Amino acid sequence: MYERIKGFRDFYPAEMSPHRETIDTIESVAARYGFREIATPALEHAELWTDKSGDDIVDELYAFEDKGGRHVTMTPELTPTVARMVVAKGQELSKPIKWRSTRPFWRYEQVQQGRFREFYQTNVDVFGASAPEADAEVLAFAADALVELGLDAEDFDFRVSHRDILGGLLDSFDRDVDTEAAIRAVDKREKVEPAEYYGMLENAGLTYDEAREFDDLLDVDDRQELVEFAGTDRVRDAVENLDAVLDAAEDFGAREYCTVALDTARGLDYYTGIVFECFDTTGEVGRSVFGGGRYDDLIEDFGGQPTPAVGVALGVMNSTLPLLLQRAGVWPEEALSTDYYVLTVGDTRAEASDIARELRSRGHVVETDVADRGFGSQLGYADGVNAETVVVVGERDLSNGEVTVKDMTSGDETTAPFDSFLDEADRPTYDDFA
Numbered sequence: 121m122y123e124r125i126k127g128f129r130d131f132y133p134a135e136m137s138p139h140r141e142t143i144d145t146i147e148s149v150a151a152r153y154g155f156r157e158i159a160t161p162a163l164e165h166a167e168l169w170t171d172k173s174g175d176d177i178v179d180e181l182y183a184f185e186d187k188g189g190r191h192v193t194m195t196p197e198l199t200p201t202v203a204r205m206v207v208a209k210g211q212e213l214s215k216p217i218k219w220r221s222t223r224p225f226w227r228y229e230q231v232q233q234g235r236f237r238e239f240y241q242t243n244v245d246v247f248g249a250s251a252p253e254a255d256a257e258v259l260a261f262a263a264d265a266l267v268e269l270g271l272d273a274e275d276f277d278f279r280v281s282h283r284d285i286l287g288g289l290l291d292s293f294d295r296d297v298d299t300e301a302a303i304r305a306v307d308k309r310e311k312v313e314p315a316e317y318y319g320m321l322e323n324a325g326l327t328y329d330e331a332r333e334f335d336d337l338l339d340v341d342d343r344q345e346l347v348e349f350a351g352t353d354r355v356r357d358a359v360e361n362l363d364a365v366l367d368a369a370e371d372f373g374a375r376e377y378c379t380v381a382l383d384t385a386r387g388l389d390y391y392t393g394i395v396f397e398c399f400d401t402t403g404e405v406g407r408s409v410f411g412g413g414r415y416d417d418l419i420e421d422f423g424g425q426p427t428p429a430v431g432v433a434l435g436v437m438n439s440t441l442p443l444l445l446q447r448a449g450v451w452p453e454e455a456l457s458t459d460y461y462v463l464t465v466g467d468t469r470a471e472a473s474d475i476a477r478e479l480r481s482r483g484h485v486v487e488t489d490v491a492d493r494g495f496g497s498q499l500g501y502a503d504g505v506n507a508e509t510v511v512v513v514g515e516r517d518l519s520n521g522e523v524t525v526k527d528m529t530s531g532d533e534t535t536a537p538f539d540s541f542l543d544e545a546d547r548p549t550y551d552d553f554a
Contacts, residue, residue, distance in 0.1 A: 127228075127237025129438055138452035139240075142269060142445070143222050143436045146242045149265040153257065155220035155244050160201045162224070166193040168200040172390060172421065182226045182237075194226035198243040199390065199415065199431065200422070206247050207424035215248030215427075222436060234407060234440035241410075241439070245431030250416065252361065255394045256368030258412060258432050262398065263374040265434065270450030276409065278374075279381035280366070280396040283413070284358035285346060286385060289337055290326075292350040297325035300389050306338070307385040338382040358393070365394050384411075392416045394430065404447045409440045459484040459547070461502035465495055465514030471538070472513040475523070478542050503528060509549050511541075525550050 124130060131139065147157075166183045182194035195201060202219060222242040231237065244261060246254045259278060266276055286306060290297045305320035312320075321331035340346055343359045350356075362380070369375040378396070386395040395413030399405075412432025419427035435441045445451040460479050464472045472488055479486045487505060489498050502510050512524035512533075523541055526533035527550035536544070536553040544552045 125237075127231045129236060129238070131437070134454045134456055137456065138454055139437050139442070141452040142442070143240075143242065145268050146265045146434055146436060147220065147222060149268055150220040150242065150244050150261060153218070153244075153261050153264075155218045155261075158202070158205070158219045158221050160195070160198065160205070160221060160223065162195055163192050164195050164201060164204075166191045168204065169193065169196065172200070180227055180229055182228055196225055196227045198223075198225070198241070198433065199245070199388075199418065202243070202245055202247075202431075203415075203418045203422050203424075203429070206419055206427060206429075207422045210419070210424050210427065213247075216254065217247040218245070219247075220244045224437075234405065234435075234438075234443050236438035239435055239439050240437035241433040241435050243431060243433045245429060247419070247427055247429045249430075250428035252364035252368045253372075254428075255365045255414060255430050256372045256374065258430050259365075259369050259378065259396065260372035260374040262410075262412070262432050262434065263377045266398075269445060271445070271448055273376050275401060275448045276377065276444065277399050277401050278378045278396045279384040279399060280362070280378050280394065281380070281382050281384040282358045282362045282394055283385070283391050284354055284393060285343075285362065285382060288350050288352055288355035288358060289334060289346065291354065292352065293326060293330050293334070295325045295327075295330065299324075302326070302334075303385045304389075306383055309335075309338075309383045309385075340382075343380075361393065386411055386413055390415045390418045390421075396432075400444050400447060402447065405440050405443045407440055409444050410434045456505050457485065458487055458502075458505045458507040459509065460486045461498070461505070461507035461510045462486060462488040463495070463498045463502065463510050463512045464489050465512065465516075468513045468515060468518060471518060472511075475511060475513065475542065482546055484547060513538075525553055527551075 166178065166181060169177050169181065181196055184192065186192050206217060220243065222240065224238055224240050226238050228237060244258065246258065283303065286303050287299050290299050290302050302321055302324035305317060305324060309317055318328060318331045321334065322328055326334060337346060337349065347356045347359055366375060366378060369378055384395060384397050391413045393414035393416060397411035398409040400409060410433060414430040416428040419429060442451065462472045462476045476486045476488045507528050510526040510528060512526065517523055517535065518538060521538050522535040523538050524533055525536050532550055534550060534553050541548060
C-alpha cells in the first residue's frame, strides 16, 4: 500500500469544506478591496531565490535540474514570482497594481505544528504605491479578513516594525556591521536562547556590549528616543513613516489590531520598510500566523524600473491560520452540506431530473441517484451527505400529481403538488407545505 509523503496532506471532503470556506472568505474580502486575481506557475528558476538569499537556501527548496538542464524549484513563496511578472509587463500595467492569488507552495523544512512541506497561501500585493496608505490598506485588508472569519481584537495582534529603524540603529554603531545578518538575528530573538541570539549579533559585527545595547533599544516605547540615539535622517524618516502608516491604519479601521514591536524583523532580506506579523494573543498558537511588509527594491533588483511594493500572505491550509481559528472556536464545521437530495422510486428519472436541474439553476447543492439504488439506500446516502431536504419522486406519488418532501432534521414529511412544488419558494422545504 502506498503511503503519503511526509510533510504533505490529503483533504477528504468534510475536511476540505472549512478550508474552502476560509479561502472564499479571504478572497471575497480581497476582491472588495480591488485586488485582482492572478495565477502563477508551480515551477520557477531557482535563481529567483538563490541570487537574493544565497545558495544555502537551496537546502530549504524542492530544487532540482530538469530535463533541459535548468536549475528549477517548486515555488516556495510568491513574492519573487509576482516581481518577475511586474518586470515583464510593468510598463503596460496601470498603477497601482493590486493582485491576489491563492495557491500551494513547497518548502523542504522540518514538519511541525502548523508547518508542512506543502502549504497554501492567499497572497495580496500592491505595486507602484509608496504612500503610507498602501501599507495601511494591506493591514486593513488582513484585519477585515480575520474579522470576517469570526475573530476580533481579543484574538489576534499585528506586531508592526520598520526595517529602516533596525538598519539605522545598527548603522549608528561605529562598526562594520552586516545589517542583513543582524536583522536575521532579530527575527530569531524569541526563537533561540539569549546566548545564541547575542552570539548571532556578535557574528554580525557588534561587540557583546553593543549587542546588549542594541537589544535594549528594541524595547524602547518612545520612538523619539530612537531618533535621538541614532541622530540620522534614516531613523527619523523611518519613525515618521511608521507613524504615518499607523495614522492611516487608524482611518482605515485597523489601528486597534496593531502593536509596535521592533523585534518583528521578518527573516527575508528583500524587506525594506514596514514589516508586520500576526500573532495569537493567547500564545496558544506559538508561531507567527502570517506576515507581510514592504519590499521596494525587489522589482528593480529583478531588472525592472524602481517600483515600490507591499504585500501580505495569509496561510489558508497546512498553516497556522486554521490553528488560530480553531483555538478561537470559529473554525467552520467539518461536515458536508447538501441542500436537496432528489430520491427516485421506479421509472421517474425524467421528472426527478427536471426538479434537480431547476433547483441547481437556483444555486442550490442538489444530489440525485446515480448508482441505481433502492429507496432505503438512497435515503441513507442522503443522510450521509447531510441533505437538508429530500424530495421523493415516486411512481405512486406522481400518479396523484404529487411528490413527497421530507425534512431530514426532524424526520417529518408531507406531500406537495408536483406541478407547483417549485413555484412556492426559491428554496422550497417541508415548512412550505406542512
